[in-house]
Amino acid sequence: MTKDFSIIGKRIAMVDAAGKTSGAGKYTDDLSLPGMLVGKILHSPYPHARMKRIDTTRAEKLDGVVAVATGKDAPNTYGILPVGHDERALAVDKVRYVGDNVACVAALDEATADRALELIDVEYELLPAYFDPEKAMKAETDLIHDNKPHNIEKDYHHVFGDPEKGFAEADHVAEARFIANEVTHAAMEPHSTLAALEIDSQTGKPGRLTVWSSTQVPYYLQHKLSLVLEMPMSQIRVIKPLVGGGFGGKSEVIPLEIIAAIAARKTRAPVKITYTREEVFWAHRGRPRTIIDLKTGVKNDGRITAVKARVVQDGGAYCSYGVVTILYSGALLGALYDIPNIQYDGYRVLTNKPACGAMRGHGTVNVRFAFESQLDELAAKLEVDPAVIRRRNLLQPPCVTINGLRVQSYGLPECIDRVVERSGWKHRKGKLTRGRGLGIACSHYVSGAANSIIRSDMPHSTVNIKIDRDGGVVVYTGAAEIGQGSDTMTAQIAAEVLGCSLSRVKVVAADTDLTPIDIGSYSSRVTFMAGNATLRAAEEVKKQIALAAAKKMNCAVEELVFRDDGVFNSKSINVGAGVPPVQAPGGDERGRSSPHRSQDQASVSGRVEGQILRGSLQQQRNEEGPKDFMTFEEAVVAAIDFHGALAGTGSYAPPPEARGGKFKGAGVGPSPAYSYSAQVAEVTVDEDTGEVIVHKVWAAHDCGRALNPVSVEGQIIGSVWMGMGQALTEEMVWKDGLLMNPGLLEYRSPSSVESPEVEPIIVESIDPEGPFGAKECSEGSLAATIPAIANAIYDAVGIRLREAPFTPERVLAALRAKKNAKLLDLTEGIDPTAPERFREHGGALWFKGKGPERHASDPARRTEQA
């Protein structure tokens, strides 16, 4: 059934677009308050050390310094997961990575704060440090966290079906180790927080705390601030200004958010901290570098019989979302294809590096790279078309997968068909010129987690709507707009349900004092969950308006149609002169009402003087008797007169049957709906240099229903682009736990020059539970890009790269090995076609001789002295 929508499904510019493009929009760092101080954080220079002494006296004496905060100002631990409360805003006893937070100076200006950092004296006792997860797992002593033996944050061992039997039945088995190196979000806006504590004017004691922060999760921030500062949540207000990109990097509480509040409390003045880009890299929470030992068995016809994966994630020094990440890596082996037998062993390991966390495609991306690459290998071995082998392993929804994931809408077959068709796959694959190739891969992602981080029966999203006599619709939502279009989506759904123009809708979002709880913008949950809550709230309000309007119009509620800023009696819609016909809405096709239209309408209804006349207008209407049509404003006024007020609320909690199985770790992976993606990438490979150029990516994505196609396309293109970054150029380079490229010059996100043409193809499977059938569209496409490129490289030049990114040196090393060319050590001793371990940057970190005076803490020197 196709439904005739007036706002849903239309190409609508983001409601905050002009503010952002004109520079008028305010991000956190744009804000300032009278008397505001600048906060700067002292970071650990050592990867693992005990703090023996910290002396801030000299710094405090510096002119312009107001206070120096240290760990003892707020020693409570916190963490985004209830099982992972292992962080402190500022270190108390130990530092665990280069960049760990030690102290914070609040000063009158940034230069003074920077100078003061140099005056803080910290004495460290260095501890052995762990940089490689497989080595860290063998450790018995000097553990990173005392309660985590062998530095294992968490390990899971899942068996579904009978994998051994599955492999025994297989005609072919492929087995290999894959390595995906570490990447980070690289959002344009660095993290920034402004915290201000009201001082009670009567008692002089600290009162309410207000925090403006670049966050994806205002509610969680409010919660963690409450824990660490020991303040009731009701005394803390979190406001999210515009956010310049999150991608997961702002989906948990980042140290500066709490540190700014601590400093504000200590100084009794507003304090703003904005990270440098280097600090953003230290705060990190990106995608961990991952070892994937993968084994796949298939029958001769390509049907998968069993999959076994052992995944080791180098999680960094703190838990962060780690437990969830390692579970997603296993759980989302399911729900894409029909896999009857799965064995999964996942290890989340602690190392002395910045903490990894959630990043676009959370947990699924690296495993998907391995899986889709291996499936490609098997297809080649079986001489089955790689597109066909994927079609032979489709699920048959509605169904529940072997690992307990409920799948209802499933647009994967259509996604595959569309990219095959659009790319000319059937007549071009394998027939391109030398060095040019096509590769296909698929991926999927959750539309929000069915189980929230904090286990409770709390709804995941609640939305309030209030309409007043002015006819303005105000939607209050805790959902966090981070550039993905959350506010626009909310406005569109409210306007569609209420039949009003988009310009009537004002979205008040992500302010914990004003907006009801929403658990935030992560795991692609907002459209599905906050969208459903908005839908329900709007329907509740609509019901109230309909009751009053039906009475006025002397008809049944069911006969009313809300559309084009009016309420119509559907039975007599075509009679009655002067009624704006439904077929000719005055708004433009982007769903905004035109200014001319409201004038026309005003003259039609005899309303010229505005709202003041409404009472008499009402009177007039009453005298005129029943009507076939009321303007939206008239209907609203009638409803307020009838009910006394006009407000509605809606909330969303995932249905119990979507919440997964009962085994340990079953909570992560289930979602009310999954998005699906298939992609074909076309590349050329320069066989002398190893350089890979991606020419085009055809990306089909099943988003249920595209509420705003232009926004969906933007998300698909962005996902492909970000995936291409991880495939070709982006890599955090490490040397003994020191990040060698903590900046956007040396951490290379693709520039516009190497950005390929991306053809986004929207597939609509109309999910039975999504708002208007919608599912997620922001993350699911990323994971397919990496293996699509890997498979295209294989098609072009016949090399199978098992280590990402496919930098020119890795590609060339593989090409030379294939040709038996003279051996050159292009890749620090790691074979990119059969990687065994993570690569370290060359050179040496520590001095082996004398250093300048102020570098007395060099460990080599210390041994020398001892």
Next chain:
Amino acid sequence: MSLPQFKLLRPRTVEEAVSLLAKQNASEGLRATRIVAGGTDLIPSMQQKLFEPQHVLDIRRISQLQGIRQTEEGTEIGALTTLTEVEHSDLLQKNYPVLTEAARTVASPILRNMGTIGGNICLDTRCLWYNQSLTWRKSCGFCIKKDGDLCHVAPGGTKCWAAFSADTPAALLCLNAEIEIASSAGFRRTPLREFYTGLGDSYRKLAPNELLMRVILPRSSAGYRGVYRKLRIRGSIDYPLAGVAVALSRSNGNVSEARIALTAVNPAPVLVKGASELLAGKIVDEELAEAIGDLAARTAKPLTTSALTPEYRREMIRVFTKRAVLAVASG
């Protein structure tokens, strides 16, 4: 990251500039005056506290240093001429195409609008262990180039291997460019190839009281065919990880004169010794190009100063040189 505090000096003439330089430097030592033109090199480095000068001399108001002019000896390019101007100069494109091509590859269009030819010639050498914040360098341990006495890329070594990472000097070397330098003592001219020392730390022969005024391209190099090939990971923004410039003249299909220079693989841009001799009088073919590539690869001494491995960068010098030679010869 905040800039360290400094006093900005803004002279309007070369004379004023060099007298300011002469006055400031005597007592300042490590905190000697830094000269800023486009600022694309100096400003990020100052934020990282690689330089904390007491004075910064902004030369952008000195109109004498602007522009491209034809003279009797050839073509002069004022030090303040932006890389965008160099890139789009018809005169240079016609007579010295290797230079315009090299200029076109520098960083990104926005940076080329700011960056100048003088700044590109004087560009600080770069190293992954050096171009880092003060906090980072403290954590890692200071090196020879800044505050320390040892090298991370050549452990145990006492020489600095930071790589000279500008694009245009390789092209300028191929063109036998000279530079003119001013100081309060007067003017001096030097061939560009003698400007660089080959050391990563004190990489150029420019005294603290001296100012680079212009670069002079000799008439004898005009009309040379030229090609510049740059290794980088991204098609924009990146510094070169290896760069090759080739310029040659031909008569009757044979090479008459040729010069090849490398950048980003040594602490200085270097002319490949022996390349001219190998090429002179020959018709370039695959085999000869290969031999030149091998020669260039032996000249390159890349170390772990950047993200790509030294072995790969050296190999690319071989490949890029070969390709550049073939491209110039066949063009």
